[in-house]
Amino acid sequence: MSELPGIVVTGASGRMGQMLIRIIRESDRARLVGAIERSGHEWVGQDVGRAMGGADCGVIVTDEPLEAFAKAQAVIDFTAPEATLEFAKLAAQARAVHVIGTTGMSDEQIAKLEPAARHAPIVRAGNMSLGVNLLTQLTRQVAAALGEEFDIEVIEAHHRHKVDAPSGTALMLGEAAAEGRGVALEDVSDRGRDGITGARKPGDIGFVAVRGGDIVGEHDVLFAGEGERIILRHVATDRAIFARGALRAALWGQDKGPGQYDMIDVLGLRRD
Numbered sequence: 465m466s467e468l469p470g471i472v473v474t475g476a477s478g479r480m481g482q483m484l485i486r487i488i489r490e491s492d493r494a495r496l497v498g499a500i501e502r503s504g505h506e507w508v509g510q511d512v513g514r515a516m517g518g519a520d521c522g523v524i525v526t527d528e529p530l531e532a533f534a535k536a537q538a539v540i541d542f543t544a545p546e547a548t549l550e551f552a553k554l555a556a557q558a559r560a561v562h563v564i565g566t567t568g569m570s571d572e573q574i575a576k577l578e579p580a581a582r583h584a585p586i587v588r589a590g591n592m593s594l595g596v597n598l599l600t601q602l603t604r605q606v607a608a609a610l611g612e613e614f615d616i617e618v619i620e621a622h623h624r625h626k627v628d629a630p631s632g633t634a635l636m637l638g639e640a641a642a643e644g645r646g647v648a649l650e651d652v653s654d655r656g657r658d659g660i661t662g663a664r665k666p667g668d669i670g671f672v673a674v675r676g677g678d679i680v681g682e683h684d685v686l687f688a689g690e691g692e693r694i695i696l697r698h699v700a701t702d703r704a705i706f707a708r709g710a711l712r713a714a715l716w717g718q719d720k721g722p723g724q725y726d727m728i729d730v731l732g733l734r735r736d
């Protein structure tokens with residue numbers, strides 16, 4: 465019998481890092497083979513199971529990503545944009561599937577993933593949950609069905625520690641709405657209302673970001689017309705949904721060639 469695919473988790477001590485480690489260790493379809501933290505982090509050199517407050521699991525946290533990636537079939541990476549760019553180069557060198565959950569990457573940073581994607585598959589999505597990816601499809605359909613007399617606003621709420629806005633999910637939903645309307649999001653996006661903004665421009669897609677407490681992630685796509693409103697909503701109550709999606713992506717990528725993919729590919733939801 466062949467061995468289960470080995471997975472390395474970067475940003476092991478983070479909120480998503482710890483959730484991913486838990487989900488991979490519980491899975492009977494994959495093995496945790498590595499956990500990465502940056503040099504100087506107190507977890508480096510410790511067993512990751514113990515660092516997370518449980519029993520040893522035989523995986524020692526390391527600050528040597530390439531060494532760890534070389535022994536793995538996939539890397540799951542929910543860290544920060546600059547770190548993700550470095551991990552992309554190393555995952556490509558190791559020919560490992562790179563699953564990227566990191567948000568807040570600029571267009572320039574996203575473009576820098578392309579060389580790595582020529583050597584190994586990259587699966588990247590601002591939200592790895594089934595529910596949100598379905599919601600993007602619904603958003604596209606509703607936006608296509610309604611005219612500009614319905615104003616579109618994407619309203620998101622997250623915990624107080626989140627560093628980027630709008631969220632990766634909000635941008636996915638905004639892109640889907642823009643696609644439904646047959647326009648480019650960059651031409652209609654309205655992100656920063658403050659002061660005397662003037663009346664809302666017809667056709668704009670607005671973004672509103674709420675930050676507070678321990679909110680895991682909530683997204684509304686509001687279609688506001690005269691006399692009626694439609695609201696499409698996703699509420700995440702447990703980060704496990706993102707980790708399960710990321711693990712699914714890592715397994716899905718095992719027999720894929722180099723290239724860039726997203727969760728719509730992984731979930732088989734692509735229509736075109």
Ligand SMILES: NC(=O)C1=CN([C@@H]2O[C@H](COP(=O)(O)OP(=O)(O)OC[C@H]3O[C@@H](n4cnc5c(N)ncnc54)[C@H](OP(=O)(O)O)[C@@H]3O)[C@@H](O)[C@H]2O)C=CC1
Binds near residue numbers: 477566568706
């Ligand atoms: N796509 C999706 O489905 C989801 C995406 N996310 C995204 O995942 C990312 C992480 O979120 P979360 O876990 O909440 O964040 P945390 O801050 O809890 O964790 C981030 C981890 O990445 C590490 N890290 C940050 N910068 C670097 C660096 N330059 N080099 C090496 N390691 C680094 C941190 O280490 P240190 O503590 O030393 O800084 C930490 O371990 C965010 O971009 C978030 O938006 C989150 C949930 C779902």
Ligand SMILES: O=C(O)C1=N[C@H](C(=O)O)C[C@H](O)C1
Binds near residue numbers: 591622630631682
């Ligand atoms: O930072 C988070 O927590 C989350 N980030 C992702 C995003 O930016 O959309 C996904 C999820 O909403 C949680």
